[in-house]
Amino acid sequence: MSQSEQATTIREIAALAGVSGGTVSRVMNEKPGVGPETRARIKALIAEHDFHGDATARQLSRGRSDSLGIVFPLQVSEVVMHPVYPELLGAISDAAQDAGYDVILFTTNASRGVEHVLDSVKRKRVDGLILPAASSDDPLIAQVESTGTPTVLIGHRQRARRITWVDCTHDEALYAMTTSLLLAGRRALTLFNGPKRISAYDLRAQGFWRAIREFGDPAVRANEKVFDMGFVGGVEATETLLREVPATDAIVCSADITAAGVLDALARSGFAVPGDIAVTGFDDIDFASHSTPTLSTVRMPLHETGATAVSLLLEMLGGGLTTPEPRILETTLVERESTGSVTP
Amino acid sequence: MSQSEQATTIREIAALAGVSGGTVSRVMNEKPGVGPETRARIKALIAEHDFHGDATARQLSRGRSDSLGIVFPLQVSEVVMHPVYPELLGAISDAAQDAGYDVILFTTNASRGVEHVLDSVKRKRVDGLILPAASSDDPLIAQVESTGTPTVLIGHRQRARRITWVDCTHDEALYAMTTSLLLAGRRALTLFNGPKRISAYDLRAQGFWRAIREFGDPAVRANEKVFDMGFVGGVEATETLLREVPATDAIVCSADITAAGVLDALARSGFAVPGDIAVTGFDDIDFASHSTPTLSTVRMPLHETGATAVSLLLEMLGGGLTTPEPRILETTLVERESTGSVTP
DNA sequence: CTGTTAGCGCCTTCAG
DNA sequence: CTGAAGGCGCTAACAG
Numbered sequence: 001m002s003q004s005e006q007a008t009t010i011r012e013i014a015a016l017a018g019v020s021g022g023t024v025s026r027v028m029n030e031k032p033g034v035g036p037e038t039r040a041r042i043k044a045l046i047a048e049h050d051f052h053g054d055a056t057a058r059q060l061s062r063g064r065s066d067s068l069g070i071v072f073p074l075q076v077s078e079v080v081m082h083p084v085y086p087e088l089l090g091a092i093s094d095a096a097q098d099a100g101y102d103v104i105l106f107t108t109n110a111s112r113g114v115e116h117v118l119d120s121v122k123r124k125r126v127d128g129l130i131l132p133a134a135s136s137d138d139p140l141i142a143q144v145e146s147t148g149t150p151t152v153l154i155g156h157r158q159r160a161r162r163i164t165w166v167d168c169t170h171d172e173a174l175y176a177m178t179t180s181l182l183l184a185g186r187r188a189l190t191l192f193n194g195p196k197r198i199s200a201y202d203l204r205a206q207g208f209w210r211a212i213r214e215f216g217d218p219a220v221r222a223n224e225k226v227f228d229m230g231f232v233g234g235v236e237a238t239e240t241l242l243r244e245v246p247a248t249d250a251i252v253c254s255a256d257i258t259a260a261g262v263l264d265a266l267a268r269s270g271f272a273v274p275g276d277i278a279v280t281g282f283d284d285i286d287f288a289s290h291s292t293p294t295l296s297t298v299r300m301p302l303h304e305t306g307a308t309a310v311s312l313l314l315e316m317l318g319g320g321l322t323t324p325e326p327r328i329l330e331t332t333l334v335e336r337e338s339t340g341s342v343t344p
Numbered sequence: 345m346s347q348s349e350q351a352t353t354i355r356e357i358a359a360l361a362g363v364s365g366g367t368v369s370r371v372m373n374e375k376p377g378v379g380p381e382t383r384a385r386i387k388a389l390i391a392e393h394d395f396h397g398d399a400t401a402r403q404l405s406r407g408r409s410d411s412l413g414i415v416f417p418l419q420v421s422e423v424v425m426h427p428v429y430p431e432l433l434g435a436i437s438d439a440a441q442d443a444g445y446d447v448i449l450f451t452t453n454a455s456r457g458v459e460h461v462l463d464s465v466k467r468k469r470v471d472g473l474i475l476p477a478a479s480s481d482d483p484l485i486a487q488v489e490s491t492g493t494p495t496v497l498i499g500h501r502q503r504a505r506r507i508t509w510v511d512c513t514h515d516e517a518l519y520a521m522t523t524s525l526l527l528a529g530r531r532a533l534t535l536f537n538g539p540k541r542i543s544a545y546d547l548r549a550q551g552f553w554r555a556i557r558e559f560g561d562p563a564v565r566a567n568e569k570v571f572d573m574g575f576v577g578g579v580e581a582t583e584t585l586l587r588e589v590p591a592t593d594a595i596v597c598s599a600d601i602t603a604a605g606v607l608d609a610l611a612r613s614g615f616a617v618p619g620d621i622a623v624t625g626f627d628d629i630d631f632a633s634h635s636t637p638t639l640s641t642v643r644m645p646l647h648e649t650g651a652t653a654v655s656l657l658l659e660m661l662g663g664g665l666t667t668p669e670p671r672i673l674e675t676t677l678v679e680r681e682s683t684g685s686v687t688p
Numbered sequence: 689c690t691g692t693t694a695g696c697g698c699c700t701t702c703a704g
Numbered sequence: 705c706t707g708a709a710g711g712c713g714c715t716a717a718c719a720g
Contacts, residue, residue: 008713009712010715011713019690019691021715025715025716026715033689035689038690050466054404054467055467056400056469057696057712057713057715058714059400060398060401060697060712061695061713061714061716062696062714063696070449072433090453093451094456104411104446104447105433105447105448106437109434112441119396120446122396123398124398125446231630231631231635232630261634264636290605292608292611352697354697355697355698363707364706364707369699369700373699376705377706382706400696401698401699402699404699404711404712404713405699405711406699407712
């Protein structure tokens, strides 16, 4: 392959083909209105010169950036995001790229606010935004709404003009998990949960308490401890709990990594799981299926969540001015040894 | 604040200020050649109208995208990337944004090749590229080189025209760790390692073997098992190892998560750590400082790595045609209970 | 079916 | 110090 001088503009290709720039443009965009053999000739030239066109010029001309922004709040809760990062990001990225969109990544953290995100939105670097794990006190949401940028929230159920969301059944999952524990005879349960401003934690708590309520047995003792989810948090909370509520026979955790800390602390204190105490997690990380005992947990539909977020966003970008309905996807209960549901 | 009609072009601001577009442009870019009071007046107008300019038009005009691409190979090894994802990405994103660059995220996986990355490079959507965790058989590197795009590799030491790299002392870290084990009297060591095509694993093995060699005690027995690092891999490899080499008194792992599996398997088999067998990891994930026993491991300079990658890239983008020297950053050995270096 | 003509919005000489 | 004008590379509307 000669590879020749890598052509750099549409006009050079046009000159080579003996046609005008407009025609080459039509060919590149697979638009009608070009004769078959002209089209073939131009395509050959394009391939021969490995010509790709200039994205920026195209964007300027079409008035859109063909990019969507995704904002990862690194500070919010590493524990909520950590296990879901790769898969969610991969799903979003795949779906976006399939639709011809690039993904621009924005991060926010304690020291860096959200100004750079808004700035990029206003400069039209992105056509739309995906905001995973926004918490209820996230200032970005209101500001983004005022710009009118199509936006999809993941894991935070707040709808508005041009803003919709995708989430999964955090509440149903913990309702089912807790009910299962109660039916198996557990009577003193504690929920280890993260802060309520993160919607996922709030919903999980709701599911837990609804299960307790609906079970309706006055003998049941339940309580909830809120702290930053994490391995060490699980260890410490367990030690405290064993002192304060020695009768505990089930610990429901809002994160697998916390459950790992719980298992560790229980083992050191000589408690048998699930014999003395049942333990459950959330996320279904690698650890959960291989710990001793294996951990009952909840799996979120991460790939589907990412894909759905992109699809909702594309709907807003393409369609008129309507804002699509939010979507709630199903979680999967995974029962393993730590609740006694599976024989070791 | 009146917020008025949100001005949308530089010319509208110009008209309002009674000046020409060029002058407004000079003000927006903090360029000289505008009188103080004219400048002030224009700045006021800009602020009042919350005007931000159009990034695309600016890019087209300046011939650069002010974006850099970062390619995350999701398939390579989730275990290599998983623990480093958030911090590395955060560091890169922060540094890029501080320099006025946006970050475009590309993912590659089994089903999606690297074409979309090359396409975006050729369409000039990015001015440069950062490639973390490229393995030695990564086809992208050669193709990227042929485009002449400034590129920085992370964790893969391959230099070329307009390509440089940042890495850390994987080898020194395992050399130090292994030597420490030998000095403590361990004599039958096994390295649990990932595939050599991933540079980090290759270097870690080199450090391990160099330590064995330089220690020069013929009584030392060492071997290496290569498999996909992960919790379950650690469990299975340990079970096999205990059968095949019952005398084992140290297991050196190339990943904390694998070490977690090892600890789990050893505990179940009734072996004491570090009493019977010492265990070490790599990554210093949250788990490492809170497991029982706490895990000796190696901490990589993730934030610095990301920041350095961006800085090298900016150097190529700004500077002439020179390609900066690669950088090797220091890892930190963290000795804890699992090697007996710290009393439980 | 194809060429021509205007822009898209900003930046950057070049005059004045 | 400021205005005018041309151009970045592509797209789209309008003629032929």
